Amino acid sequence: MVTIKEVAKEANVAPSTVSRVIADSPRISEKTKRRVKEVMERLGYYPNLQARSLAAKSTRTIGVIMPASAEKAFQNPFFPEVLRGISKHAHAAKYGLYLSTGSTLAEIHEEVVSMVMGRRVDGIILLYSRIKDRTMEYLRESGFPFTVVGRPYKNKNSITYVDNDNVGITKQITEYLISLGHKKIAFVGGSPDFVVTIDRLKGYREALAESGIPYGEQYTITNDEVAGNGKNAVKALLEVENRPTAVVTLDDLLAHEMIGCLESYDIRVPADISIAGFNNLSLSEHSNPPLTSIDIGTFQLGYQATQYLIEKVENPEVEPKGVIIPAKLIERKSCAPIL
Amino acid sequence: MVTIKEVAKEANVAPSTVSRVIADSPRISEKTKRRVKEVMERLGYYPNLQARSLAAKSTRTIGVIMPASAEKAFQNPFFPEVLRGISKHAHAAKYGLYLSTGSTLAEIHEEVVSMVMGRRVDGIILLYSRIKDRTMEYLRESGFPFTVVGRPYKNKNSITYVDNDNVGITKQITEYLISLGHKKIAFVGGSPDFVVTIDRLKGYREALAESGIPYGEQYTITNDEVAGNGKNAVKALLEVENRPTAVVTLDDLLAHEMIGCLESYDIRVPADISIAGFNNLSLSEHSNPPLTSIDIGTFQLGYQATQYLIEKVENPEVEPKGVIIPAKLIERKSCAPIL
Numbered sequence: 217m218v219t220i221k222e223v224a225k226e227a228n229v230a231p232s233t234v235s236r237v238i239a240d241s242p243r244i245s246e247k248t249k250r251r252v253k254e255v256m257e258r259l260g261y262y263p264n265l266q267a268r269s270l271a272a273k274s275t276r277t278i279g280v281i282m283p284a285s286a287e288k289a290f291q292n293p294f295f296p297e298v299l300r301g302i303s304k305h306a307h308a309a310k311y312g313l314y315l316s317t318g319s320t321l322a323e324i325h326e327e328v329v330s331m332v333m334g335r336r337v338d339g340i341i342l343l344y345s346r347i348k349d350r351t352m353e354y355l356r357e358s359g360f361p362f363t364v365v366g367r368p369y370k371n372k373n374s375i376t377y378v379d380n381d382n383v384g385i386t387k388q389i390t391e392y393l394i395s396l397g398h399k400k401i402a403f404v405g406g407s408p409d410f411v412v413t414i415d416r417l418k419g420y421r422e423a424l425a426e427s428g429i430p431y432g433e434q435y436t437i438t439n440d441e442v443a444g445n446g447k448n449a450v451k452a453l454l455e456v457e458n459r460p461t462a463v464v465t466l467d468d469l470l471a472h473e474m475i476g477c478l479e480s481y482d483i484r485v486p487a488d489i490s491i492a493g494f495n496n497l498s499l500s501e502h503s504n505p506p507l508t509s510i511d512i513g514t515f516q517l518g519y520q521a522t523q524y525l526i527e528k529v530e531n532p533e534v535e536p537k538g539v540i541i542p543a544k545l546i547e548r549k550s551c552a553p554i555l
Numbered sequence: 556m557v558t559i560k561e562v563a564k565e566a567n568v569a570p571s572t573v574s575r576v577i578a579d580s581p582r583i584s585e586k587t588k589r590r591v592k593e594v595m596e597r598l599g600y601y602p603n604l605q606a607r608s609l610a611a612k613s614t615r616t617i618g619v620i621m622p623a624s625a626e627k628a629f630q631n632p633f634f635p636e637v638l639r640g641i642s643k644h645a646h647a648a649k650y651g652l653y654l655s656t657g658s659t660l661a662e663i664h665e666e667v668v669s670m671v672m673g674r675r676v677d678g679i680i681l682l683y684s685r686i687k688d689r690t691m692e693y694l695r696e697s698g699f700p701f702t703v704v705g706r707p708y709k710n711k712n713s714i715t716y717v718d719n720d721n722v723g724i725t726k727q728i729t730e731y732l733i734s735l736g737h738k739k740i741a742f743v744g745g746s747p748d749f750v751v752t753i754d755r756l757k758g759y760r761e762a763l764a765e766s767g768i769p770y771g772e773q774y775t776i777t778n779d780e781v782a783g784n785g786k787n788a789v790k791a792l793l794e795v796e797n798r799p800t801a802v803v804t805l806d807d808l809l810a811h812e813m814i815g816c817l818e819s820y821d822i823r824v825p826a827d828i829s830i831a832g833f834n835n836l837s838l839s840e841h842s843n844p845p846l847t848s849i850d851i852g853t854f855q856l857g858y859q860a861t862q863y864l865i866e867k868v869e870n871p872e873v874e875p876k877g878v879i880i881p882a883k884l885i886e887r888k889s890c891a892p893i894l
Contacts, residue, residue: 286642290635303625307656312666313625314653317646327651472841499838502811
């Protein structure tokens with residue numbers, strides 16, 4: 217086993233210099249770092265990272281927590297895109313990523329607890345926010361560095377988060393449909409346990425109210441079974457009395473599934489029904505019809521959540537903050553004026 | 556700090572039983588495990604996972620190595636899908652995932668070395684295979700458990716890998732285009748450093764040769780700049796003398812980009828040029844036109860690579876194997892008979 221001393225001797229520096237090179241200290245010049253690293257590689261010396269991180273209490277790893285199983289999440293292009301933003305900043309700051317794989321709330325909580333208690337990661341990004349969020353509460357109480365993609369339901373002022381103005385943008389897309397002459401507008405959202413569903417529903421209702429359109433409860437479809445499955449969503453819609461002429465959907469993935477399913481009922485988009493999505497997936501530009509959507513800045517959500525997390529890891533004194541990423545309506549061909 | 560002894564006393568079991576529960580020993584009943592875990596949670600006792608994994612030399616973590624930066628890889632839906640397969644098996648076997656974030660060959664190699672030397676992971680999955688693959692060679696020589704998604708260029712018999720029959724399926728898609736009357740068929744692949752490019756080019760040439768169509772070098776476009784960018788690929792194609800009437804492309808993502816770009820030149824798919832892809836992305840069913848593609852079983856590639864890796868981690872005596880995942884031509888509307 218090669219030792220630090222041997223590396224130091226071979227590189228003609230003090231052993232403390234080798235330690236500082238390993239710790240990537242700014243006090244050592246890039247030239248010296250290169251030379252020492254070259255010697256380390258040549259002699260086959262590698263610091264045992266686990267032992268080192270036990271001592272240094274640093275892992276240079278970020279835990280990324282998915283809302284459900286990673287397996288399920290990866291079916292939705294939102295997650296690769298938010299991970300792309302996370303990866304970009306993590307790479308720049310020389311952090312690795314540790315992904316959760318749990319599929320139930322209990323499994324995910326256990327993973328987070330073991331990341332924290334086992335010091336497997338330096339900080340955690342939660343990729344969702346729920347109403348009763350035991351995991352977020354646990355992280356907050358333990359004082360472990362974390363950031364949230366989404367708005368915390370409680371304790372907003374003591375948690376750093378990155379979110380869109382979900383009330384505002386859903387109001388905007390609903391107003392856009394109203395401006396096309398639609399009055400019977402449905403809202404197909406996710407589970408009402410997610411804060412994003414609550415915020416979007418609020419924006420949808422505000423737009424209706426301000427235009428004097430009465431809110432019809434039958435037009436609001438928010439549950440897991442429907443949100444994850446275009447076929448179920450279309451079935452639920454077709455059962456509504458006084459069928460809607462336009463739909464605001466949870467996300468583009470669901471919108472595309474619904475359009476495919478509506479075709480099989482011979483209902484055409486946008487001629488028979490207008491559909492708008494969220495997230496502006498890259499496929500939405502090339503789909504048939506091209507999908508009207510909201511660009512929520514998914515990459516930026518991930519990038520900035522990582523930036524503020526690392527800020528917090530490296531400086532525990534930094535104040536919590538809430539950052540709003542701008543969102544933008546992208547008009548394409550899936551919404552049309554009512555005839 | 557709560558100790559094992561306190562947990563044992565509270566749960567009314569021997570301290571050794573608590574240790575076995577922590578190690579998830581099959582010798583302890585599920586009922587006892589539940590009881591002890593409940594006490595652990597109540598008292599706030601958590602084994603320090605890093606310290607424990609140092610002792611046990613196990614991290615219950617799998618390193619996943621992307622071909623380029625994760626940031627870039629996540630732009631291609633192939634990677635989320637292969638990660639979905641990896642996550643599914645990792646979750647079932649109770650392993651976490653550690654993702655590489657390096658963007659150059661040197662950075663990626665350094666990450667792998669630090670995963671191995673630092674014992675950060677129990678095993679590694681390489682999501683690509685190159686001709687001169689220093690990282691694969693390093694893993695092979697170090698005896699560290701790893702599997703490859705793709706065919707190793709050398710030492711095939713001593714490495715466990717999961718791949719498609721890339722020669723056979725590319726031959727099949729080329730024969731399909733020939734059967735539609737095409738003779739001027741282009742091959743737009745990735746960098747010739749990747750083994751998958753070599754195999755696919757071989758299948759393409761075999762199909763041409765068996766049909767008596769001479770191979771024209773100008774119809775083979777294999778380089779990174781073109782492969783990652785539909786606009787560049789189209790530009791390169793349009794510069795070819797005696798313009799091709801059909802194209803076999805690296806993957807669906809590139810095919811979609813090319814179709815979008817060809818439209819801007821007023822060249823219609825499939826009327827003016829036929830295009831076939833690989834990977835059968837979910838968007839390829841809904842695109843305009845729906846894309847003819849090869850379903851390569853991406854999820855299974857990830858799932859089985861993980862399965863054989865964990866097999867190897869848990870039983871170092873297991874023999875290396877090469878597993879071929881079946882691939883299937885999916886005929887849609889982007890290829891048409893030549894007029």
